[in-house]
Amino acid sequence: MFKSESLPVDTLESEIGRAAGQGGFVLTAPTGSGKSTRVPVMLHKILPGKIWVLEPRVLAARLLCRRVSEELGTEPGTVCGFLTRHEKSVNKNTAIIFITEGLFLRLCQNGVPPDTGAVIFDEFHERNLASDLALSMVRKKVTTVVMSATIEAERITAWLGTEHLRAESRNYPVNIGYLPPKPGEPIWQHAVRALEKLLNEGASGNVLIFMPGVYEINRTVQVLREFYSSERYSILRLFGDMEKSGQEEIFTDSVRRKIIVSTNIAETSLTLDNIGMVIDSGLVRMHRFFPGRGVSTLLVENCSRASSDQRSGRAGRTMPGKAIRLWSEKDHALRPAHTEPEIRRVDMAETCLFLRAAGIEPAKFEWFEEPLPSALAEAETLLIALGALDEKNNLTVSGRAMAESAMHPRLSRMVFEAEKRGAKNKALLFAAIIEDGSFCTREFEPDPAESDFELLGKLLCAAAAHNFTSAFCSEHGILGFRAVNVLRTYRHYALLAGETPDADNAMSEDSSAAGLALLSAYPDMLCVKENEGHAVCRLSDGRSAEISKNSCVRRKKYFIAAEYIKTSGRANDKARVNLCSAVSLADIHSLFGGELVRRQTCLYYKARGRVSAEESLCFRGLVLQSSPADPVPDAASLELARAFLDNEFVHPGREKSERYLCRLRFLSGACPEFAIPVFDRNDMMVLLSEFFSGATSVEEIQDRDLTMAWRAGLDYRQMELLDKHAPESIKLENGTQIKIIYDCRPTARVVLQKLYGVHTHPEVGGKVKVLLDILAPNQRTVQKTDDLAGFWKGAYVQIRKELAGRYPKHKWI
Numbered sequence: 001m002f003k004s005e006s007l008p009v010d011t012l013e014s015e016i017g018r019a020a021g022q023g024g025f026v027l028t029a030p031t032g033s034g035k036s037t038r039v040p041v042m043l044h045k046i047l048p049g050k051i052w053v054l055e056p057r058v059l060a061a062r063l064l065c066r067r068v069s070e071e072l073g074t075e076p077g078t079v080c081g082f083l084t085r086h087e088k089s090v091n092k093n094t095a096i097i098f099i100t101e102g103l104f105l106r107l108c109q110n111g112v113p114p115d116t117g118a119v120i121f122d123e124f125h126e127r128n129l130a131s132d133l134a135l136s137m138v139r140k141k142v143t144t145v146v147m148s149a150t151i152e153a154e155r156i157t158a159w160l161g162t163e164h165l166r167a168e169s170r171n172y173p174v175n176i177g178y179l180p181p182k183p184g185e186p187i188w189q190h191a192v193r194a195l196e197k198l199l200n201e202g203a204s205g206n207v208l209i210f211m212p213g214v215y216e217i218n219r220t221v222q223v224l225r226e227f228y229s230s231e232r233y234s235i236l237r238l239f240g241d242m243e244k245s246g247q248e249e250i251f252t253d254s255v256r257r258k259i260i261v262s263t264n265i266a267e268t269s270l271t272l273d274n275i276g277m278v279i280d281s282g283l284v285r286m287h288r289f290f291p292g293r294g295v296s297t298l299l300v301e302n303c304s305r306a307s308s309d310q311r312s313g314r315a316g317r318t319m320p321g322k323a324i325r326l327w328s329e330k331d332h333a334l335r336p337a338h339t340e341p342e343i344r345r346v347d348m349a350e351t352c353l354f355l356r357a358a359g360i361e362p363a364k365f366e367w368f369e370e371p372l373p374s375a376l377a378e379a380e381t382l383l384i385a386l387g388a389l390d391e392k393n394n395l396t397v398s399g400r401a402m403a404e405s406a407m408h409p410r411l412s413r414m415v416f417e418a419e420k421r422g423a424k425n426k427a428l429l430f431a432a433i434i435e436d437g438s439f440c441t442r443e444f445e446p447d448p449a450e451s452d453f454e455l456l457g458k459l460l461c462a463a464a465a466h467n468f469t470s471a472f473c474s475e476h477g478i479l480g481f482r483a484v485n486v487l488r489t490y491r492h493y494a495l496l497a498g499e500t501p502d503a504d505n506a507m508s509e510d511s512s513a514a515g516l517a518l519l520s521a522y523p524d525m526l527c528v529k530e531n532e533g534h535a536v537c538r539l540s541d542g543r544s545a546e547i548s549k550n551s552c553v554r555r556k557k558y559f560i561a562a563e564y565i566k567t568s569g570r571a572n573d574k575a576r577v578n579l580c581s582a583v584s585l586a587d588i589h590s591l592f593g594g595e596l597v598r599r600q601t602c603l604y605y606k607a608r609g610r611v612s613a614e615e616s617l618c619f620r621g622l623v624l625q626s627s628p629a630d631p632v633p634d635a636a637s638l639e640l641a642r643a644f645l646d647n648e649f650v651h652p653g654r655e656k657s658e659r660y661l662c663r664l665r666f667l668s669g670a671c672p673e674f675a676i677p678v679f680d681r682n683d684m685m686v687l688l689s690e691f692f693s694g695a696t697s698v699e700e701i702q703d704r705d706l707t708m709a710w711r712a713g714l715d716y717r718q719m720e721l722l723d724k725h726a727p728e729s730i731k732l733e734n735g736t737q738i739k740i741i742y743d744c745r746p747t748a749r750v751v752l753q754k755l756y757g758v759h760t761h762p763e764v765g766g767k768v769k770v771l772l773d774i775l776a777p778n779q780r781t782v783q784k785t786d787d788l789a790g791f792w793k794g795a796y797v798q799i800r801k802e803l804a805g806r807y808p809k810h811k812w813i
Helices: 008-021 036-048 058-074 101-107 129-138 153-159 185-202 215-229 244-250 305-316 329-333 349-357 373-385 398-402 409-420 425-437 452-465 470-475 481-496 503-507 511-521 586-596 633-645 654-670 683-689 707-711 716-725 788-795 795-806
Strands: 024-028 050-055 080-083 096-100 115-119 144-149 163-166 174-178 206-210 235-238 255-264 275-278 282-289 295-302 320-327 526-529 536-538 543-547 558-566 576-580 594-603 612-617 622-629 729-731 736-740 746-751 773-774 780-786
Touching: 008 024, 008 036, 008 163, 036 050, 036 058, 036 096, 036 115, 036 144, 036 305, 036 788, 050 058, 050 101, 058 096, 080 511, 101 129, 115 129, 129 144, 129 349, 144 153, 153 163, 153 409, 163 409, 163 594, 174 305, 185 206, 185 215, 185 320, 215 235, 215 255, 215 746, 235 244, 235 558, 255 452, 275 305, 275 536, 305 320, 349 373, 349 398, 349 409, 373 409, 398 409, 409 511, 425 452, 425 481, 425 511, 452 470, 452 481, 452 503, 452 511, 452 576, 470 654, 481 503, 511 558, 511 576, 511 586, 526 543, 526 622, 586 594, 586 612, 594 633, 612 633, 633 683, 654 707, 654 716, 683 707, 716 773, 736 746, 780 788, 780 795, 788 795
Parallel strands: 024 144, 024 163, 050 096, 050 115, 080 096, 115 144, 174 320, 206 255, 206 275, 235 255, 275 320, 543 576, 746 773
Antiparallel strands: 282 295, 526 536, 526 558, 536 543, 558 576, 594 612, 612 622, 729 736, 773 780
């Protein structure tokens, strides 16, 4: 066997052999130590059966297969091969197979593939849902190996019950610096500023810049090409679904210094030679599912500390390196230590269906990482709505077919509905577009097709007819590499569904049938445009979003959106919907007529001072259409009551009403034995709505005594007790009548002279002393007391002396 060089993992060969014979191991080894290429070969030498190596990315599977084959001195697809959804290079005798995680999971639908010698989970720290699920499926059934540079090894080792092996690093040191952004500085300009700093410091080697996605990569490349000559620098892009020719250029030797702008695909697995400088944006695009809203959103988030360590380490593979992080060291300390597992942040519907089809109840499955209970509940609710499960969560016949379709349950539901309507092939093409995303960068004009899918399908067929040439794709705003992927996914889905892949034929099928199929799969993504002149739409659950500029349905009232995008998880950030298809009210009636309800909504309009009503047709809380109506009396009075409680209009009796309620609250607390009710908001809404009965405007209730509303909530005995023990005013022993304010405690404001002759401190509630706020002749407080006898004996002497001098005409005793 040919090996190009000795790597740190080679020193562990005997330990790896021993641990493999005992069921597996966890291996932590730094980037570049040879774990991805050498360990599979070591296991192949000692274990019968196939060695499956699970990779998180297609590119890694293909390149690692090539590298291992080079070291073995064989051709890819012979001893070592690879399998992805769209590519394969294997034969029946292939012993080492690099495979994407999701595809391997599909192979496990009916158990671990036969003739399996070992399953290796490479780069497990990425914690993708498919790898977590596959790990639980193969655990204790075959030799299981988990590998990473930054994994939480102790936890996974304990769960697997295996040994933990470590390979030492032989990487060169990397000097890490921090360069926070300037206010308002775009991340691509920030990265170029960091590169200029590194070059001025004399850093050597090629450059690797990490960006969160293709958009940021393209902007960075654009700025770089303005500053750096193509004669001296080769400025390259690297991301998962780019064309192969572009990927190959990354790994081809060049006399020019390379500046590679990449997503986190370059973080692990891939060996990029001669990287001496790393510039890390610290950002990553991550899918998050929001239980309760039922949507998955692609967010740009800060990467974990472990990820940033992985990225920085790319600079120390072949030489001493330098890395600049585009944030502060203080910010770095606040970042999470590890990337949150996908199982805690993505839609679980497909996983739940997979487990149900395997006869496993998701709640009882032996997860390495437990999913959120709310996410499981949301998933099973969706599966019931799609017809994959019955009301008791049992798998239906349709559910079994969905599980075998290799598509998300929503897409399966769409295809099944379309098949009933004679548009199966078109739905399969639409499913591929949803799976891989839009491949068009231009804005669509409003189109009679009324569907982004129809326009994208036509563009795809036209691009295929022109062999996806750069000239044609550029002219029509088509991302050629992504369009090719969509076509390949469509062909994959069509073959699995027993259809002949023919995109042109698919596009000839009934458009309205395909639109109804979309509606059946995405009823919770039904959108209603708010105003003709705006691009804002409403969805169920109170969500709103802007219609993408790339959508052709911007003038339609009703449409389905298959994509809901938010750039961050902050509640006030705008969301955007894309991949839309118009539907009609008749379409909604035909599929969900039983769920449509009519309701009247009454709203108080402050400017008019009255309640107006609208009659609405609603679907799952979403208003589809509305028109003015005469208010239902009870609803109108209830809305007036709400407006009063929310202080939306002036009423002359409001102050008197509040004083009455304060008396009630006081007596209820002071004398609980009286069982005086304390009205909460709901009680007040009921009492006021009854009191406002028949009224629709403020004018009609202006002369009504609001205390009568509260008295209606008391019986005769309670009203007597209130008047006796919490009166509005009381008579002092000298005959003076004082008004009681029932606030935090009963209080009375009284001029000092009016207390002459009063020796017994006044009480209410039978035992609660009134706080006397004693006033000078100018109505200003001179003393507060709840001990009048003590006041006369003490503080009064000095107060009388001061006030007598200030007010000599007043009587002082």
